[in-house]
Amino acid sequence: MTGMSEDAKRLLNEPEYAVLATVEPDGRPQLSVVWIARDHEDVLVSTVRGRRKERNLRRDARATLLVYPADNPQEYLEVRGAVSIEDDPSGSLIQALSQKYTGEPFTEDEGTDHERVIVRLRPEHVVHRRGS
Protein backbone atom coordinates (compact mmCIF):
# COMPACT_ATOMS: atom_id res chain seq x y z
CA MET A 1 0.00 0.00 0.00
CA THR A 2 1.33 3.37 -1.00
CA GLY A 3 -1.64 5.31 0.24
CA MET A 4 -2.69 6.35 -3.26
CA SER A 5 -5.13 9.25 -3.00
CA GLU A 6 -8.69 9.07 -4.22
CA ASP A 7 -7.85 11.80 -6.76
CA ALA A 8 -5.04 9.67 -8.15
CA LYS A 9 -7.37 6.70 -8.43
CA ARG A 10 -9.92 8.83 -10.24
CA LEU A 11 -7.28 9.89 -12.77
CA LEU A 12 -6.42 6.22 -13.38
CA ASN A 13 -10.10 5.50 -13.96
CA GLU A 14 -10.33 8.01 -16.79
CA PRO A 15 -9.64 6.95 -20.39
CA GLU A 16 -6.43 8.96 -20.50
CA TYR A 17 -3.42 7.60 -22.36
CA ALA A 18 -0.38 6.81 -20.26
CA VAL A 19 3.32 6.42 -20.99
CA LEU A 20 5.05 3.32 -19.68
CA ALA A 21 8.81 3.28 -19.23
CA THR A 22 10.81 0.07 -19.07
CA VAL A 23 14.56 -0.47 -18.85
CA GLU A 24 16.45 -1.51 -21.97
CA PRO A 25 19.27 -4.08 -21.67
CA ASP A 26 21.79 -1.21 -21.84
CA GLY A 27 19.97 0.72 -19.08
CA ARG A 28 18.27 3.30 -21.26
CA PRO A 29 14.58 4.02 -20.71
CA GLN A 30 12.20 2.63 -23.33
CA LEU A 31 8.84 4.37 -23.69
CA SER A 32 5.49 3.48 -25.14
CA VAL A 33 1.94 4.83 -25.11
CA VAL A 34 -0.47 2.50 -23.34
CA TRP A 35 -4.04 2.07 -22.27
CA ILE A 36 -4.40 1.47 -18.54
CA ALA A 37 -6.88 -0.06 -16.12
CA ARG A 38 -6.87 0.17 -12.34
CA ASP A 39 -7.28 -2.77 -9.97
CA HIS A 40 -7.35 -1.31 -6.44
CA GLU A 41 -3.93 0.43 -6.36
CA ASP A 42 -2.37 -1.62 -9.15
CA VAL A 43 -2.16 -0.37 -12.73
CA LEU A 44 -2.81 -2.92 -15.48
CA VAL A 45 -1.47 -2.79 -19.03
CA SER A 46 -2.13 -5.27 -21.82
CA THR A 47 0.68 -6.24 -24.13
CA VAL A 48 1.84 -9.11 -26.28
CA ARG A 49 4.53 -11.68 -25.56
CA GLY A 50 7.76 -10.81 -27.34
CA ARG A 51 7.23 -7.05 -27.59
CA ARG A 52 10.09 -4.90 -26.49
CA LYS A 53 8.41 -3.70 -23.29
CA GLU A 54 7.45 -7.27 -22.37
CA ARG A 55 10.97 -8.59 -22.94
CA ASN A 56 12.41 -5.70 -20.95
CA LEU A 57 10.02 -6.28 -18.05
CA ARG A 58 10.81 -10.00 -17.85
CA ARG A 59 14.50 -9.12 -17.52
CA ASP A 60 14.03 -6.10 -15.21
CA ALA A 61 10.62 -5.82 -13.54
CA ARG A 62 11.01 -2.14 -12.66
CA ALA A 63 8.68 0.23 -14.49
CA THR A 64 7.54 3.82 -14.29
CA LEU A 65 4.17 5.04 -15.55
CA LEU A 66 3.09 8.60 -16.23
CA VAL A 67 -0.49 9.64 -16.84
CA TYR A 68 -1.89 13.11 -17.30
CA PRO A 69 -5.15 14.57 -18.56
CA ALA A 70 -4.85 15.42 -22.26
CA ASP A 71 -6.56 18.75 -21.57
CA ASN A 72 -4.44 19.59 -18.49
CA PRO A 73 -0.88 18.22 -18.64
CA GLN A 74 0.03 20.39 -15.65
CA GLU A 75 -1.59 17.65 -13.60
CA TYR A 76 0.26 14.37 -13.72
CA LEU A 77 0.62 11.14 -11.84
CA GLU A 78 3.90 9.25 -11.81
CA VAL A 79 3.84 5.68 -10.49
CA ARG A 80 7.02 3.70 -9.95
CA GLY A 81 7.10 0.09 -8.94
CA ALA A 82 7.72 -3.46 -10.03
CA VAL A 83 5.54 -5.50 -12.34
CA SER A 84 4.37 -9.06 -12.51
CA ILE A 85 3.22 -10.61 -15.78
CA GLU A 86 0.23 -12.92 -16.11
CA ASP A 87 -1.00 -14.81 -19.15
CA ASP A 88 -4.26 -13.54 -20.64
CA PRO A 89 -5.10 -16.07 -23.37
CA SER A 90 -8.66 -14.81 -23.79
CA GLY A 91 -7.52 -11.21 -24.07
CA SER A 92 -9.88 -10.20 -21.28
CA LEU A 93 -7.89 -7.09 -20.37
CA ILE A 94 -7.44 -5.75 -23.90
CA GLN A 95 -11.20 -6.16 -24.39
CA ALA A 96 -11.96 -4.24 -21.20
CA LEU A 97 -9.48 -1.53 -22.17
CA SER A 98 -10.92 -1.23 -25.65
CA GLN A 99 -14.37 -0.72 -24.17
CA LYS A 100 -12.99 1.88 -21.75
CA TYR A 101 -11.10 3.87 -24.41
CA THR A 102 -13.13 3.36 -27.58
CA GLY A 103 -16.49 1.91 -26.53
CA GLU A 104 -15.87 -0.90 -29.02
CA PRO A 105 -14.53 -4.46 -28.88
CA PHE A 106 -10.86 -4.88 -29.68
CA THR A 107 -9.90 -6.61 -32.92
CA GLU A 108 -6.41 -8.08 -33.20
CA ASP A 109 -4.79 -7.65 -36.58
CA GLU A 110 -5.75 -10.54 -38.83
CA GLY A 111 -3.35 -13.39 -39.19
CA THR A 112 -1.55 -12.54 -35.98
CA ASP A 113 -0.89 -15.18 -33.38
CA HIS A 114 -0.59 -12.88 -30.40
CA GLU A 115 -0.20 -14.21 -26.91
CA ARG A 116 -1.73 -11.50 -24.75
CA VAL A 117 -0.34 -10.89 -21.28
CA ILE A 118 -1.32 -8.61 -18.40
CA VAL A 119 1.36 -6.39 -16.92
CA ARG A 120 0.46 -5.57 -13.31
CA LEU A 121 2.34 -2.60 -11.85
CA ARG A 122 2.41 -2.51 -8.03
CA PRO A 123 3.10 1.06 -6.96
CA GLU A 124 6.05 1.59 -4.63
CA HIS A 125 6.31 5.34 -5.13
CA VAL A 126 3.57 7.68 -6.31
CA VAL A 127 3.79 11.38 -7.16
CA HIS A 128 0.59 13.25 -7.99
CA ARG A 129 1.10 16.85 -9.00
CA ARG A 130 -2.08 18.82 -9.44
CA GLY A 131 -0.63 21.69 -11.47
CA SER A 132 -0.85 25.36 -10.69
Add this chain to the structure above:
Amino acid sequence: MTGMSEDAKRLLNEPEYAVLATVEPDGRPQLSVVWIARDHEDVLVSTVRGRRKERNLRRDARATLLVYPADNPQEYLEVRGAVSIEDDPSGSLIQALSQKYTGEPFTEDEGTDHERVIVRLRPEHVVHRRGS
Protein backbone atom coordinates in the same frame (compact mmCIF):
# COMPACT_ATOMS: atom_id res chain seq x y z
CA MET B 1 22.56 12.57 -38.20
CA THR B 2 19.91 9.96 -37.75
CA GLY B 3 18.03 10.76 -40.91
CA MET B 4 15.00 12.01 -39.07
CA SER B 5 12.09 12.17 -41.48
CA GLU B 6 10.32 15.39 -42.41
CA ASP B 7 7.15 13.97 -40.82
CA ALA B 8 8.99 13.45 -37.55
CA LYS B 9 10.31 17.00 -37.69
CA ARG B 10 6.82 18.31 -38.31
CA LEU B 11 5.54 16.48 -35.24
CA LEU B 12 8.31 18.07 -33.16
CA ASN B 13 7.28 21.48 -34.48
CA GLU B 14 3.74 21.11 -33.17
CA PRO B 15 2.84 22.31 -29.67
CA GLU B 16 2.34 18.73 -28.45
CA TYR B 17 3.40 17.77 -24.96
CA ALA B 18 6.21 15.24 -24.68
CA VAL B 19 7.38 12.85 -22.00
CA LEU B 20 11.07 12.87 -21.13
CA ALA B 21 12.64 9.88 -19.42
CA THR B 22 15.87 10.11 -17.48
CA VAL B 23 17.70 7.47 -15.45
CA GLU B 24 17.46 7.59 -11.65
CA PRO B 25 20.57 6.78 -9.57
CA ASP B 26 19.15 3.28 -8.95
CA GLY B 27 18.53 2.73 -12.69
CA ARG B 28 14.78 3.25 -12.72
CA PRO B 29 13.25 5.50 -15.37
CA GLN B 30 12.08 8.93 -14.16
CA LEU B 31 9.39 10.61 -16.26
CA SER B 32 8.13 14.15 -16.67
CA VAL B 33 5.89 16.07 -19.03
CA VAL B 34 7.81 18.69 -21.01
CA TRP B 35 7.48 21.35 -23.65
CA ILE B 36 9.84 20.80 -26.57
CA ALA B 37 11.48 22.82 -29.32
CA ARG B 38 13.36 21.51 -32.34
CA ASP B 39 16.76 22.74 -33.51
CA HIS B 40 17.53 20.88 -36.74
CA GLU B 41 17.41 17.26 -35.47
CA ASP B 42 18.01 18.09 -31.81
CA VAL B 43 15.18 18.33 -29.32
CA LEU B 44 15.40 21.11 -26.74
CA VAL B 45 13.83 21.11 -23.27
CA SER B 46 13.99 23.89 -20.70
CA THR B 47 14.46 22.99 -17.08
CA VAL B 48 15.88 24.38 -13.86
CA ARG B 49 19.17 23.56 -12.19
CA GLY B 50 18.67 21.16 -9.31
CA ARG B 51 15.45 19.52 -10.56
CA ARG B 52 15.40 15.77 -10.54
CA LYS B 53 15.65 15.39 -14.32
CA GLU B 54 18.54 17.85 -14.45
CA ARG B 55 20.46 16.08 -11.68
CA ASN B 56 19.82 12.72 -13.36
CA LEU B 57 21.02 13.98 -16.74
CA ARG B 58 24.24 15.42 -15.31
CA ARG B 59 25.02 12.01 -13.84
CA ASP B 60 23.80 9.94 -16.83
CA ALA B 61 23.32 11.86 -20.08
CA ARG B 62 21.12 9.23 -21.68
CA ALA B 63 17.51 10.22 -22.25
CA THR B 64 14.46 9.03 -24.13
CA LEU B 65 11.69 11.30 -25.35
CA LEU B 66 8.21 10.32 -26.51
CA VAL B 67 5.85 12.67 -28.29
CA TYR B 68 2.46 11.94 -29.77
CA PRO B 69 -0.47 14.00 -31.01
CA ALA B 70 -3.02 14.43 -28.23
CA ASP B 71 -5.77 13.64 -30.72
CA ASN B 72 -4.02 10.59 -32.24
CA PRO B 73 -1.83 8.68 -29.77
CA GLN B 74 -1.54 5.84 -32.28
CA GLU B 75 1.10 8.00 -33.91
CA TYR B 76 4.19 8.46 -31.79
CA LEU B 77 7.80 9.43 -32.07
CA GLU B 78 10.41 7.97 -29.72
CA VAL B 79 13.82 9.63 -29.68
CA ARG B 80 16.73 8.15 -27.77
CA GLY B 81 20.09 9.81 -27.40
CA ALA B 82 22.43 11.68 -25.11
CA VAL B 83 21.98 15.21 -23.86
CA SER B 84 24.19 18.17 -23.26
CA ILE B 85 23.21 20.94 -20.85
CA GLU B 86 23.76 24.63 -21.51
CA ASP B 87 23.13 27.59 -19.20
CA ASP B 88 20.23 29.82 -20.20
CA PRO B 89 20.40 32.72 -17.74
CA SER B 90 17.99 34.88 -19.74
CA GLY B 91 15.45 32.04 -20.02
CA SER B 92 15.40 32.43 -23.80
CA LEU B 93 14.20 28.88 -24.38
CA ILE B 94 11.41 28.87 -21.80
CA GLN B 95 10.16 32.13 -23.33
CA ALA B 96 10.17 30.65 -26.84
CA LEU B 97 8.42 27.51 -25.57
CA SER B 98 5.79 29.52 -23.73
CA GLN B 99 5.03 31.43 -26.92
CA LYS B 100 4.83 28.16 -28.86
CA TYR B 101 2.51 26.42 -26.39
CA THR B 102 0.47 29.23 -24.85
CA GLY B 103 1.02 32.29 -27.04
CA GLU B 104 2.01 34.19 -23.88
CA PRO B 105 5.29 35.12 -22.16
CA PHE B 106 6.44 32.79 -19.41
CA THR B 107 6.33 34.02 -15.82
CA GLU B 108 8.49 32.25 -13.27
CA ASP B 109 6.87 31.81 -9.87
CA GLU B 110 7.51 34.85 -7.75
CA GLY B 111 10.33 34.76 -5.26
CA THR B 112 12.05 31.91 -7.04
CA ASP B 113 15.71 32.10 -7.90
CA HIS B 114 15.69 29.65 -10.80
CA GLU B 115 18.74 29.02 -12.91
CA ARG B 116 17.30 28.01 -16.26
CA VAL B 117 19.20 25.52 -18.41
CA ILE B 118 18.69 24.09 -21.89
CA VAL B 119 18.72 20.33 -22.27
CA ARG B 120 19.74 19.43 -25.83
CA LEU B 121 18.92 15.87 -26.87
CA ARG B 122 20.94 14.60 -29.84
CA PRO B 123 19.04 11.71 -31.40
CA GLU B 124 20.90 8.43 -31.79
CA HIS B 125 17.85 6.29 -32.41
CA VAL B 126 14.46 7.42 -33.71
CA VAL B 127 11.25 5.42 -34.07
CA HIS B 128 8.28 7.07 -35.74
CA ARG B 129 5.13 4.98 -35.78
CA ARG B 130 2.33 6.46 -37.78
CA GLY B 131 -0.47 4.39 -36.31
CA SER B 132 -2.81 2.09 -38.11
